[in-house]
Amino acid sequence: MKRIIIALVSIMLIFTACGEMPAADEKEPPKEKPAEETKGKKDEEIPAPPPFEVYVSNIHGASFLKESTLKDGVVNLSYYGSYEEYKKDNPKTTTDKTTFDTYWKGTQNDPKRLETNLVRGFTESLRIARLYPEVKEIYIEIPVDGKIYSFESSREQLEQFFKVNLDDLNKAYHQGDTSLAEYIDPMVSKDDQRKKFMDTFVTIH
Numbered sequence: 001m002k003r004i005i006i007a008l009v010s011i012m013l014i015f016t017a018c019g020e021m022p023a024a025d026e027k028e029p030p031k032e033k034p035a036e037e038t039k040g041k042k043d044e045e046i047p048a049p050p051p052f053e054v055y056v057s058n059i060h061g062a063s064f065l066k067e068s069t070l071k072d073g074v075v076n077l078s079y080y081g082s083y084e085e086y087k088k089d090n091p092k093t094t095t096d097k098t099t100f101d102t103y104w105k106g107t108q109n110d111p112k113r114l115e116t117n118l119v120r121g122f123t124e125s126l127r128i129a130r131l132y133p134e135v136k137e138i139y140i141e142i143p144v145d146g147k148i149y150s151f152e153s154s155r156e157q158l159e160q161f162f163k164v165n166l167d168d169l170n171k172a173y174h175q176g177d178t179s180l181a182e183y184i185d186p187m188v189s190k191d192d193q194r195k196k197f198m199d200t201f202v203t204i205h
Helices: 002-020 052-056 083-089 097-101 111-122 124-131 155-162 166-174 181-189 191-201
Strands: 065-071 074-079 137-144 147-154 202-204
Touching: 052 065, 052 124, 065 083, 074 124, 083 097, 111 124, 111 137, 111 181, 111 191, 124 137, 124 155, 124 166, 147 155, 147 191, 155 166, 155 191, 181 191, 191 202
Parallel strands: 074 137
Antiparallel strands: 065 074, 137 147, 147 202
16 A cells, blocks of 8 residues: 555656646747847947137137137137237236236247247147147237247148147047147157247248
8 A cells, every 4th residue: 555655656746847847849938138238339429529719718828819710611810919909909807018028928038938839829720620620721820029920731731740630639539538748748848849840830920
């Protein structure tokens, strides 16, 4: 009798185990992927550059900038040539005549100081051309002591001189690499590079 009971229990256990196992041809339902894996990555939003007038309001010498335009791919920047003219257009200014007169040439009237500051102002052209791909030509005029220092360059000339691709620099800017120090600093700090820059782009009237 005990043998019969044991045999019946064994058979029941076998059937129970078989019922819990999936059939060989029965496929398991596909597992759902996490939302992060199934959701496509959105293209990174590239911030638009600031309006041209906003940008140039912060460039070197911006306090004495008389006119600034970007039209049909051509940039024109011109600075005040006399304190009287500047004061007339900015009657509430707290800047005095001495500060105005020495801004570019320094208090010692040092030619090297003048050249250095002029190059600082003129190399803003590279920053502008980098930030605004539509820019084709740039003209900048800085009057000092009766002389007018005129900068003139096309987009291609800037690329050739600095050995850069401005479109690549624009992409780098939007990816967070905003510095142009490696290109501009040598023009400001090295005598031979300043001279080369001035001889290439600047005429004196």
